[in-house]
Each structure stands twice: as structure tokens, then as C-alpha cells.
Amino acid sequence: MAINAPRGTKDITSSDSYKWNYVENKFKELCKLYGYEEIRTPIFENTELFQRGVGDTTDIVQKEMYTFTDRGERNLTLKPEGTAGVVRAFIEHKMFADAQPTKLFYITPCFRYERPQSGRQRQFHQFGVEAIGSDSPSLDAEAISLAMQFLNELGLKDLSVSINSVGCPVCREPYNKLLKEYLESKSDLLCDLCNERREKNPMRVIDCKVETCQENIKDIPLIADHLCPDCQEHFDNLKKYLDEMEIKYTVDKKIVRGLDYYKRTAFEIISNDLGAQSTVCGGGRYDGLVEQIGGPKGYSGVGFAIGAERLLLTLEANDIEIENDNKIDIYVVTIGELAKTKSFSILKELRENHISADKDHLDRSLKAQFKYANKIKSKYTVVIGDDEINNDEVNLKNMEDSQQKTIKLSQLVDELKSLL
Numbered sequence: 001m002a003i004n005a006p007r008g009t010k011d012i013t014s015s016d017s018y019k020w021n022y023v024e025n026k027f028k029e030l031c032k033l034y035g036y037e038e039i040r041t042p043i044f045e046n047t048e049l050f051q052r053g054v055g056d057t058t059d060i061v062q063k064e065m066y067t068f069t070d071r072g073e074r075n076l077t078l079k080p081e082g083t084a085g086v087v088r089a090f091i092e093h094k095m096f097a098d099a100q101p102t103k104l105f106y107i108t109p110c111f112r113y114e115r116p117q118s119g120r121q122r123q124f125h126q127f128g129v130e131a132i133g134s135d136s137p138s139l140d141a142e143a144i145s146l147a148m149q150f151l152n153e154l155g156l157k158d159l160s161v162s163i164n165s166v167g168c169p170v171c172r173e174p175y176n177k178l179l180k181e182y183l184e185s186k187s188d189l190l191c192d193l194c195n196e197r198r199e200k201n202p203m204r205v206i207d208c209k210v211e212t213c214q215e216n217i218k219d220i221p222l223i224a225d226h227l228c229p230d231c232q233e234h235f236d237n238l239k240k241y242l243d244e245m246e247i248k249y250t251v252d253k254k255i256v257r258g259l260d261y262y263k264r265t266a267f268e269i270i271s272n273d274l275g276a277q278s279t280v281c282g283g284g285r286y287d288g289l290v291e292q293i294g295g296p297k298g299y300s301g302v303g304f305a306i307g308a309e310r311l312l313l314t315l316e317a318n319d320i321e322i323e324n325d326n327k328i329d330i331y332v333v334t335i336g337e338l339a340k341t342k343s344f345s346i347l348k349e350l351r352e353n354h355i356s357a358d359k360d361h362l363d364r365s366l367k368a369q370f371k372y373a374n375k376i377k378s379k380y381t382v383v384i385g386d387d388e389i390n391n392d393e394v395n396l397k398n399m400e401d402s403q404q405k406t407i408k409l410s411q412l413v414d415e416l417k418s419l420l
């Protein structure tokens, strides 16, 4: 029986990989514009990193991680997200000793054991940035601006930015007390999961997908209405900077996000045409995370991650086409044994001059070679047989307009250089 790819994973075949290359290159280009440098961290980390970083009470850590024990009895986990690994690397490589902030970006596969559906996979990919080493809201504004410029330059216009402040330990303490009291008074009306979260992670109740819970907690106290003066000022400054850049946003006081490390800013960018899985980008600030996973005090961070699969689905839903520029420049058609051998030196010279070239590898007939050249959308073809080699004369054909031109075989590279 044939073996298929595991549930929730997808091959990215050549009919899509050019799109991935395009969006990846665009993301790298934009990150560079904003002064972010690339970091690549391992696919797996010690499980404890995510337990401490992402948070023990989150769905990700409780239900969605791909955790295993290796042959050396180490407890490892495939990364469910990019931030924790980057922060670990920030500490491990003592990046805090450099001039701050440390601005890093990554493109990485991530793994979550979720129920697969369109835009939700078990192996998916994130384009992310992390700016560590400053608690200024200017980095929050910059991150949102970078994400929006990236999405806009890809052609996406129908996007909404939602922002919120989820406070800090100072405002969370009295707020959590208030929240717990409120939820206790509603305990009979809440689902089991909410009642479980009520004690451990009460803010997550706000995010409950059960309709009756939402009905019953309409007047739930929201942290954004209970911010301490420092968090309020931070949030007001973020809004001021976004206004200055004319980035439109709405304040959504109900954004809590599914990872425990968020403090103050939390934001999401929603594509208005993707349905259930419409959150293309999620991010926020994680002051305290560096310290929480063993680093020095006082290194705050902020970042976001864009789901690559969701991004590509959004582009498709918006009829934004990415051109496949993997066309071959020239296909060398050969007739006879002499030409077949000669074609090796011709192709070598073309490729050494960075002209993409291909030839027949299946002993096809002349007609079949042309058919194949058409199929792979070669821009030019040249036919080589005994006469062409002896007379140093070939026919160069433009496959788009069928124009032909007789040129010297020895001049093929120069001729193509002037044409391409």
C-alpha cells in the first residue's frame, strides 16, 4: 500500500514552491528594511522551554505539543511556535550584552496537534520577528507596521488590525481577583473548560468558543478597563505611533491570545475573507519572558508571527497571483549522436554564464523535444545537428512569438545575454 504524508501535513510541490519562495523573499526583504536579522533555531527544543515559556496552562502545552523522548531519554518537543526558541537563543548567546534592541526574524516550520482544516495544519510555517531589549511601545508600533507593509506589498488590502493591552503583573493582580470573583458568581453557567480555567488562567475564559458561555459573560470585566497607569501610558503611546503612521486599527478589548507570555500589547491582523481561520498574524509583547526562561532581568520583547499557509490562502482568496519565474531561458534540442554529446559543453557554458538551460534526457524525437520545451515554458530553443555543428550556424527560436534567427553557435551565449 502507498504511504501518504501524515495527517495535517502537506507537501509543497513545484506547483506551489515558487509562491513560497516569493513570499519568503518578500518577507526577508521587508525585515531587512526594518533592521531585522535572520535567526535559525532548532526544530526541537527541551520540552521544559515551552512549558515555562508558552505556559503550562495553555492549550498548546496541554494538548497540542509533539513531545517525545529520544534515545538518550531526553524530553524533547517539536517547536509549536517560534518565540520561545528565539528567546532561549538570545539568552544562550548572551545577545543581551550587545547594543539593544536585538531585532531578529525567522521563517520556520511549527508543529501543533490540532484538528486539521483549511488554514490549520499540524505542521505549518511561521514568518516571525522578535525585537528584544526595550520595553518602548515604539517597537510594538514598528512590528505592526512591518507586518502591515509586508501584507500590503503582497497585494492584500482587506485587513483589520486589532490591538489590546493585556496589562502587566501590577494591574493583573487586582484584575485577576475581580475576574475570579465575577467568574465564581457565574460558575453554574460556564462550561467545564471555563470552570477549569477560572482558577488557573481566568483571562482565557474570555476566549471561550462556547456560545452560551459568551452569552453569560457579556459583562465580564476586561483588563483593558483596569490597566495600571504605566500600562495605560504604554498603550496610549502605541496608539499615538500607529496614528502617526496612519495605520488603521480597532481596539478589541477581548483579545487575550492563547500564549501565557503576553504582557501589555497583544494584536492580531485579520483577513476579512478567510472565514474561521482568518487570523493571519498574531503577536504582542512578552516582558518577563527572558527572565522566566533563565535570562537576566529587564529584557522585554515584542514580536509577531504570520501563518504562511493562511497567508497563501488569503492571497488566493483575493485572486492575487504570483508569477512563476522558474522558466528556463533556453532548451537545447539535439538531432543525432554528435549533437547529443556536443550539447553537454553548450549547456555547461550557458549555465556558467548564468543562463538557465536544459536539454533532453530521454532520447525524445525532435517533435517531442519541442513539445517538452513548450511544456516547461522555455523562453528560447536552439536546434543542433551535424550541419549546425559543422557550419557553426544555428536557429534560435523565441518560443513566445515564434520568431527565428540564424546565429553562430559560438555566439550563442553572447546573443542570449543581449536578448534576456
Ligand code: HAM
Residues within 6 Å of the ligand: 080, 081, 082, 083, 112, 114, 119, 120, 121, 122, 124, 125, 126, 128, 129, 130, 258, 259, 279, 280, 281, 282, 283, 284, 285, 302, 303, 304, 305, 306, 307, 308, 309, 310
Ligand atoms: P500564534 O497566534 O499562536 O502566535 O500563531 C501565529 C500565527 O500562526 C497564527 O496567527 C496563524 O496564522 C498561524 N498558525 C497558528 N497555528 C496554526 C496551525 N495549526 N495551522 C496553520 N497556521 C497556524 C505565536 O505563535 C506567537 N509566537 C507569535 C508571536 C511572536 N508573538 C510574539 N512574537
